Amino acid sequence: VGSEMCIRDSLRLLNNSGRNHCFSNSTVQYIGAMSELRNFLMTKVSIEPLQEAIATVQELARIFKSNAPEESTELLRQLVSQRSGMDLASGRQEDVDEFLRASLSVINEELADNNEYQEIRSTFWGRISFTTRFENTLPVGNCPKCQEYQPETREEDFFALMLTVPSSASPINLSTQLSAFFRGNIFWRSCPECCKCQPPCHETGPCKQMARRQLSILTAPNTLCIQLTRFARGRDARKVQTVVEAPHNLQLMGFIDYDLVATMDHKGPTIQSGHYVSKVKDLDGSWKLYDDTRVSTISHWGVVSKDNYFLMYRRKSSSNTWEAPILELTPDEIMQVSRELF
Numbered sequence: 001v002g003s004e005m006c007i008r009d010s011l012r013l014l015n016n017s018g019r020n021h022c023f024s025n026s027t028v029q030y031i032g033a034m035s036e037l038r039n040f041l042m043t044k045v046s047i048e049p050l051q052e053a054i055a056t057v058q059e060l061a062r063i064f065k066s067n068a069p070e071e072s073t074e075l076l077r078q079l080v081s082q083r084s085g086m087d088l089a090s091g092r093q094e095d096v097d098e099f100l101r102a103s104l105s106v107i108n109e110e111l112a113d114n115n116e117y118q119e120i121r122s123t124f125w126g127r128i129s130f131t132t133r134f135e136n137t138l139p140v141g142n143c144p145k146c147q148e149y150q151p152e153t154r155e156e157d158f159f160a161l162m163l164t165v166p167s168s169a170s171p172i173n174l175s176t177q178l179s180a181f182f183r184g185n186i187f188w189r190s191c192p193e194c195c196k197c198q199p200p201c202h203e204t205g206p207c208k209q210m211a212r213r214q215l216s217i218l219t220a221p222n223t224l225c226i227q228l229t230r231f232a233r234g235r236d237a238r239k240v241q242t243v244v245e246a247p248h249n250l251q252l253m254g255f256i257d258y259d260l261v262a263t264m265d266h267k268g269p270t271i272q273s274g275h276y277v278s279k280v281k282d283l284d285g286s287w288k289l290y291d292d293t294r295v296s297t298i299s300h301w302g303v304v305s306k307d308n309y310f311l312m313y314r315r316k317s318s319s320n321t322w323e324a325p326i327l328e329l330t331p332d333e334i335m336q337v338s339r340e341l342f
Contacts (some may be wrong), residue, residue, distance in 0.1 A: 011064070014072045014210040015292040022276045022292060023094045027103060027263050028063060029290040030096075033262035033312055034223050036123045038064060044116060053077055054110045056103075070293050080106050095226065096264055096276050096309065104159060116163075127219040129155045135186060135210040144209065146194035155218060160225035160310065163244075173242040174311075175250070182253065183289035184214035220256050224313040226239055230266070241306045248300070250313050258313035265307040279303050 011032065013025035032038050045054075047059040056079040063071050077099065084102035088094055111117040127271035133141020143149035163177050188208040190201050191269040197205040230240040250258045263282045268274015278290045279298065289298045 011066075011290070012295055013063075013290075013291040014069045014070050014074075016072070016074070018221060020094070021073055021077075023096045023099055024077040025292050027096050027100045028060070028073055028075070028076070028292065030100065030262055030264045030312065031060070032064060033101070033278075033280045034124050036120045036222070037315075040117060040120045042079050054082060054224075057110050060103075061108070062241045081107075083109070095231075096266070101159065106224060111192050122219075124221050124223040125159055125215060125262040126224070127155060128158045128161075129153050129216045129218050131214050132189070132218065133212055133214060134191075138212065143191040143193060145207075146191060147162070147189045160227045162227045162229055164229045165240045165242050165244060170241045171245045173244045174244050177244065178226075178252065184212050185211050186210055189260040192288070208338050217253060217256075220252065220315070221314045224252065224258055224315070226303065226311040226313070228308055228311065230269075230309065239266065239268070239274075244308060245305070246304050246311050248303070253312075254278040257316040259316060260303065260311065261305070261314045262310075262312035263303060263308050264307045264310040264333045265305065265306050276309075300330040315341050 002167065011029065013021065013028060015025060031187055041057070041061040042064050047058050047065065048064045050058060056076070059079055060074045063073065063076065066114055077088055080086075080099065080103050083106045084103050086098060088099055088102060108121065112119075131151050132140070133139070133151045134143055134149070135141075136144045141151045142240050161178075161181065161226055163174075165177075167170065172219045185201070185209075187212040189203040190197070190207045191209065192200070192204060195201060195207050197207060201207060226246075228244055230242075234239075244261075246260060250260065252258060259281075263279045263280065263293040267277065275291075279302075280288050280290060282288055287298045287300060287303055289296050289302075
């Protein structure tokens with residue numbers, strides 16, 4: 001424990017003039033809060049000899065293992081840029097969203113054949129389902145006209161739940177936003193079984209009915225990331241500065257308990273201007289602000305702000321966090337949550 005705290009405290013990352021390293025620096029600090037992944041990189045990845053096939057993984061491990069007073073993320077972002085196919089090494093300001101997802105994607109590719117890493121990956125990737133039901137017959141959701149249509153469901157893995165932040169002069173509550181997120185969005189659609197329009201109306205004809213696209217978590221990860229989407233489309237879009245009151249203790253879907261352990265913040269008016277920092281909860285319960293080479297202790301009350309862009313929560317467990325089980329919901333539990341949401 002003491003060794004991990006020392007490493008965390010000493011990780012000061014350079015932001016060289018003209019290179020805008022703050023987005024890669026804050027991403028590295030944020031990734032470092034994923035305890036299983038950080039521990040895997042520090043204990044299972046050898047940084048010598050260099051191996052071209054896992055060069056990005058080795059560079060990230062090297063940064064976490066470094067005892068140097070200051071470290072650089074320049075090579076890391078060059079590797080991520082090259083291997084992800086994204087232009088992330090030009091020296092201009094970038095979105096941490098893009099760099100974080102690109103970094104994890106490259107790590108996944110480089111360690112695709114590593115079985116131990118695949119177990120680690122499952123601790124910070126979850127699985128979610130999207131189900132389309134007709135609104136008037138919820139919770140079953142079949143077509144109220146023909147009774148033939150059955151709800152359509154698709155599943156996919158997720159790294160972060162993406163919540164759109166509305167513009168508001170008053171603070172909004174994260175738990176309320178999550179409830180709305182899982183209730184899903186209402187839209188018009190026609191039943192593919194009983195639509196008589198020629199050609200099929202594709203949700204625009206007189207047979208359209210109100211439907212709901214609902215979300216359910218099938219596998220809840222130990223490390224839950226939430227992205228507070230504050231930017232509209234376009235590189236110069238203004239940032240929504242609404243304060244999202246993120247609780248330090250979060251109960252997801254009524255029965256999964258999490259603790260807030262890290263944030264990534266964007267300071268500035270647009271996605272192409274400003275500065276990125278990270279806030280990380282230390283093993284002793286104190287909070288640290290990581291602003292490139294500057295590391296300072298901050299108050300519990302200074303974590304949540306209008307600048308929060310990513311939140312990281314850690315599932316509570318009475319056991320060692322390395323061994324905390326992944327929560328998988330049964331179909332009956334998913335249906336019960338669906339009923340409670342409505």
